[in-house]
Amino acid sequence: MANLFRRLIAPVAPAIQRDTVRLRLDDAEIEVLRVRDPRARRLKLSVDERGARLTMPLRASLASGERFLQANRQWLQQQLARFDGDGLMAPPLALRETGVLPLRGALLPVRWQEGRFTRIEVDAEGACIQLPARAGDASLRRVLREFYEAQMRADVGRWLPAYLPGLSRAPARLRLKVMSSQWGSLAPDGSMALDLALALARPSAFEYVLVHELCHLLQANHSPAFWAEVEARFPHWRQERDYLREEGRMLKATLRQMLQVQVPA
Template sequence: MRDDPEVTHIEGDPPLAVHWRRSARARRMSLKVSRLDGQITLTLPRRASLRAGMAFLKERHDWLHEVARGLEPPSMVAPGTRLPVEGRLLTVTPAPVRSARIDDDRLLVPEARPAAGAMAFLKHLARDRLASRVSAHARGIDRSPGKLTLRDTRSRWGSCTAAGDLMFNWRLVMAPPSILDYVAAHEVAHLVHMDHSAAFWSLCEHLFPDTARARAWLKAEGAHLHRFRFASG
């Protein structure tokens, strides 16, 4: 069997790039279109042939283009971008500043690196807000969290290790403050229950009573936070 191509390009308006992936666990071929960045992934069982994969793509040509047209396009952060910061839309505005800061409805950023300055500001604000809420929730259940780290993960908004270390997606600071607070409470609750049992959800709702609404917001609006791209320069 020939090696699979890493990417196959499908003609159309617009043309689409399909990423190939083999999986020993897959029982059938499947196509997934990411809501976060629009990436299309074709997953094949280990023994499926290249010819079968190409035929599978051909059969779903029209469906793929229909789905792709319905996705929200990425937004490159640049001067003039309306960027959500704690639920407020601020206009990215280059200014003679060394580091970004909020000025009324503007996010003032260094003139030489507006996108990088905006991202640095968000990460710093996220760490400050998350550290504060994690500390408050942990005190409420008499627990001591471990190290707090920030990442730009696509599959989850936060995680907790068995050692008590907490990871969060820094893009949470773009959401309304209550959403960040919920995710902080969720991960702190894992310091007691390392699962999603009824006892876990009971503790989570004790720490953050509006859990159901926050979860619904993330499901409906969370992908929107990922559409912003922060190219350097």
């Protein structure tokens, strides 16, 4: 009863507030999503395929947010330009229309075939997507996700045997999911989760993330001892970490665009 009473009288946590503000850049006027987040400790500006986002602590004034936007106009314009024309980002794959399929650091031309079942096959000419005549957009997104999951499990199946002998145990389970910022995680019970966007990255970067998480079976931290374990198994890990830092946002945005999914902000 006492616990129930405390919950009833406890103050309600402030809700996240969202609105938009218009900002004039050199060649266009854009809308910036403005988010007042009780968890925020400082002003933060970010960009993804959905556009620009300004995160503000509750105590920050609207004027301070406006000054912050103006001070970072040049950076914002550069980041938005990346999503318009550079990197792996491609137009959303439209049903039965010419397009490309991002996979393992490349963009594969897509061709369509009618068939009894939905499936995707990769050959010398690119990617062939087979769909029943009545299949709609939901079927396409489902087969894309299944395809990426199958590709990742095949890669893990090739790489994992080489690393298992030096580990104290094998991962208990592997989950593949769309992750907002992380590339992987390892639960205390040994279950491993990997970001589905790794299917779009170059294979060496994907393998590095796998090794990184496997080393957490030996060191559940990021101490010098942990990085020594990574170094012993994957000497070129720094190059792959830098690649993911540079291209990671674009890879994650491309996957969300392909699957038409949203992740928590």
